[in-house]
Amino acid sequence: MKKVVVTGMGMVSPLGPDTETTWRAILSGASARGPVDLFETEGCRCREAAQVPLSLPPPAPGSKKEQRLSRASRLALLAAGEALRHAALPAPVAAAIPLSLSTTGGAMEWGEHFLRRALAGSRTRKLAQLARYQPQQQVLDLRQAFGLGGPSTLMANACASGANAIGHGFDLIQCGMAECVLVGGYEALAELIFVGFDCLQSLSGTRCRPFDLNRDGLMLGEGAAFLVLESEAHALARGAARIGSILGYGQALDLHHLTQPAPAGTALIAAMRSALKGASLPPEAISYVNAHGTGTPMNDGSEAAAYAEVFGPALARIAVSSTKAAIGHTLGAAGSIEACLALLTARDGTPPPQLFNETPLPEMAASLALTHASAPLKPGPVMSVNLGFGGSNAALVLGP
Incomplete structure (x- = not known):
């Protein structure tokens, strides 16, 4: 079996717009919990989550116009862009790289925007938003923004999806079906998911306390993270710096x-x-x-x-x-x-x-x-x- 190494990493989280900012905040003991202002939470038991700051910068020039990109796509583009820059892949490799991605809601917020406008009687319901809410649209946004031409796989195994997306990329390289794979996951807060967890009484009204005897629920969040995986031989041949390895x-x-x-x-x-x-x-x-x-x-x-x-x-x-x-x-x-x-x-x-x-x-x-x-x-x-x-x-x- 081929050894698999990590040569690129990118992340955007409620604690930072990139990997190192997020990492420093994590080590400092920061928590991103705060009021949700992306949608109305009146009537919910919990009204807080870990939300990526709204000052999130737009995606790089050359991708779709910002107003047509969902929040999910913007998160994914930022994280994937950092990972690809970090890996410094040659253009021919990037053009053929397979993608193994994960999400649960896709750009569900686009569908929710459309529904709100329709219920309010708006005559300009923006059908384009409705057409762009499905997860395959975010995959297309990634491919178009970075010129990625390889096959794409989208994992939907609930909260294990992100790990399985990485595992699938790992398997592709180990069994010789690919030398380099872009793997990762993205998720934007959406009203349906938030209210659904609230109805299940799964959200904590105070704070998330993992492994504590008095724990009373989770805190929802949003963000994205991507890795560039390569076979060790492929990375060595192009002189790529190694961040870590998948064992x-x-x-x-x-x-x-x-x-x-x-x-x-x-x-x-x-x-x-x-x-x-x-x-x-x-x-x-x-x-x-x-x-x-x-x-x-x-x-x-x-x-x-x-x-x-x-x-x-x-x-x-x-x-x-x-x-x-x-x-x-x-x-x-x-x-x-x-x-x-x-x-x-x-x-x-x-x-x-x-x-x-x-x-x-x-x-x-x-x-x-x-x-x-x-x-x-x-x-x-x-x-x-x-x-x-x-x-x-x-x-x-x-x-x-």
Whole structure:
């Protein structure tokens, strides 16, 4: 199997318009929670989320006109543009590069704008907006903006989509079907998704507290992250700088419930063990886990049980934290954003702090990041895990 390395990284989040700004804010312990002003939230139990600042700069010249680009496309273009600049791909490579992308809502806000105008009796309902809300439109915007001509795959595995998009790109290179792949995920806040989570009573009215005994819900967020993956031989041949590597990938499905994970974490256990097996590593080799950690009662208990099963006593020597307390749950973008944060942790040897955890779950009480946020990591590979509705689970093992 070919070795897979990362040569480009780009990110936009509620804490910053690029990778390094976001990373510094994460390490500082910042949280982006604030009032939602993208749509009306009156009547909701929760009215806050982690929103990318509205001063977000427009996409680079040469792409579609700004007024025709959805918020989802703008987020994706910013992150993908940073990743491609970072990788400095030759034009012929970029022109043929395959795309493996993920989202859950696409540009749902365009459909919502159209519906609001129609209900208000507007005669100018902007049918173009309705036509551009589907996720394939954002893929087209990316291809047109950067001259990308390779095949495109769009993952929709709920909140595990971002990790599975990276895993699919990893598989393409490992099995020899591609030498270079652009992978990533994007998500913009949308009213239907926000209100849906609020109706499920999944949103916290106070703050997101992953792995805390008193947790009461998640915080939604938005953002995008992209990586350029290459075979090691391809990257060496063109003299590309290496950011990190993808060592293993695992995914599993439990079919336990539409929205609730299996209490024992069976699918997550299978996904983590598969990723470790693919990386040829024992569990105790992992130095840090970027957890899914939504802060909901069902998720965190199941996830903690899975860690206890997979890592056993070694869990006390592994740093674990969920960055959703800082930037929110970005749904289809979560796996991509959190994989980038895990790679940055491996690069710098410093784990993101676990915010707002005052009374840890018993299984997590000894974990380094939950109790000693500033402690330097032992050198070694890291892991990023994600759980999605419908029992879709994914795990990535990453290295410096």
